[in-house]
Amino acid sequence: MRVRKALTTSRIPTALVATSLALALAACGGGDDGKKDKDKAAGGGAAKETVDLPKLDGETLEVAAVWTGTEQENFKKVLAEFENRTGATVKFVPAQDPIINFLGSKIAGGAPPDVAMLPQVGAIHQAVEKGWAKPLGEEAKAQLAKNYSQGWQDLGSHEGKPYGVYYKAANKSLIWYNTQVFENAGAKEPKSWDELMATAQAVYDSGVTPFSVGGADGWTLTDWFENVYLSQAGPEKYDQLAKHEIKWTDPSVKEALTTLAQVWGKADYVAGGADGALQTEFPASVTQTFSKGDQPKAAMVYEGDFVQVNIGETDAKVGTDAKVFPFPAVGDSAPVVSGGDAAVILEDSKASQALATFLASPDAAGIQAKLGGYLSPNKAVDSSAYPNEVQRKMAEALIEAGDDFRFDMSDQAPQAFGGTPGKGEWKILQDFLKNPKDVEGAQKKLEAAAAKAYGD
The missing domain is CATH 3.40.190.10 (Periplasmic binding protein-like II)
Structure with a gap:
């Protein structure tokens, strides 16, 4: 059975995170007392500079992600701040799921994006194994060490070497x-x-x-x-x-x-x-x-x-x-499942390394935090940056949890099983939604697809 080395999840006390989250949401009563913060954040705005970035006048970068709608627009405001501070031009490239297949076609055509935002741990490993992903430089690694818990650093690593910056996190419970x-x-x-x-x-x-x-x-x-x-x-x-x-x-x-x-x-x-x-x-x-x-x-x-x-x-x-x-407790304790998106460098350059460094800093995350609908695993981001009390409490609970969480299971799997539309776990659970009486049949299909994807 193939076991990926870097699939670090939490060590034990998931219940601790569940308790923290429940208390956090109860404390704010679902309320939104952040109107002033919302008004202030309406246009995004520059973050306080905590990281030095090089001058990149004339440089052009492409960043690929599957984000759409408001999420994409908010991220573009972060990229605009990078442009303002470096002089580089950054183009957002809309990607399709599965992003590994999308990147494969771009690379085969000789036009890979410089940086890709990968939504699965398994995709990071595949990108490294295919020789696409480039290791993070010293400046980006320094930001990671300073701003991220070890668990988030491990999730972005392959065989102990850092490749991904977890720019965005999600509480999926x-x-x-x-x-x-x-x-x-x-x-x-x-x-x-x-x-x-x-x-x-x-x-x-x-x-x-x-x-x-x-x-x-x-x-x-x-x-x-x-x-x-x-x-x-x-x-x-x-x-x-x-x-x-x-x-x-x-x-x-x-x-x-x-x-x-x-x-x-x-x-x-x-x-x-x-x-x-x-x-x-x-x-x-x-x-x-x-x-x-x-x-x-x-x-x-x-x-x-x-x-x-x-x-x-x-x-x-x-x-x-x-x-x-x-999410209510089904067993002894309520679950806390986390997900996230990591920035991975595909074309190694001064500009792409600078962008990875920026995304690993609180400067970048602080901009998108103000716009709402976003959580950062970066512990240097002040919770006051979030636009309402609900989100502030979620962010605080995420940071206080440290490494005590479980990462999205399907995102840890090979993408052929856990991250491809119309195939693997996605398709089998869609079939199960249509016929939830066939539990045994769904199990057999899940196991056959998993065994194939994991190479068992």
Whole structure:
């Protein structure tokens, strides 16, 4: 069985992070007392300079990422600050999933981007193994050592050598809800899976579909599975499955899929049913939960802190119309699953190294933090940079957690299994969403795809 060396997750106390997050969200009551910060951050603005950057007049850089919409626009403001400080010109290159395939075609055509933002740990390893990724220089490594916990540094490394700067992190253990729907249904924020099911039934009885699921994007379904699995099976099993040290036919996987089927297989619990969910992309799964008009299509949508970006595209306000609670405990403790995007250099130059250094500094992260819908694992970013109390508390909990978290399981896998539309885990869980009674069949397909991808 092939086990990737750099798949460092947390050491043990996931429950500690879950407790910190729950307390953080409870402390702010879902409230948004950051209006002044929002007004101040509306245009982005330059960050206080803490890192020296070289003059790069006349240099041109290309940065590829799969980000779209508001997320892409906010990142472009960060790149604009790099341009202002160095004189370089930076072009954003929209990429498609799977990004490794996109980069492969660019490299084969002799036109690779200088830097790529890779959303999977497995993609970093593949980029290194293919000889595409270039090691980080001394300046970038110095910023990493100063600003990042060891766990985040390890996630961006291959066989102990740093290749990736985790510019963006995500807390993927959150459920967002329409407060008016909850109020009408007399529903309260649940803390356990059983309470979540009771809340869903109360919402359903009030005449609103409980859940919105962006099933057209397979990664949302892997995130659902990972939260249930981590809480139910525990951290040790989670780490073993992430490395394919146990098979997907393991009884613990059967238990998690059976639990998931309580939502996915319940008639009228998912907006549009399975067929509708499989045609709903992630952004629409959010906006239809907080849509204009008297009747949203669903009461709740599961996903990470970045949901705020899409809520911002509606009339709903985070902290009043839209609130959030931690993914409820399915087992002994609530899960905390993290994800992230790492900047990796493909064309080694003074300019690309300077950009990696900038992205590893609090200067860059501080700009995007002010714009909302973003979390940084950079511990040097002041939490006051975030635009509302909800996000400030999430950011503080992330930093206080240190290395005590579990990284997104599918993002640790080879991309052929965990990160390719229409294939592997994404496709099999989409099929399972459509037929959640076939637990055993889904397990067999998952194991066959995993064995092939891991080279077993």
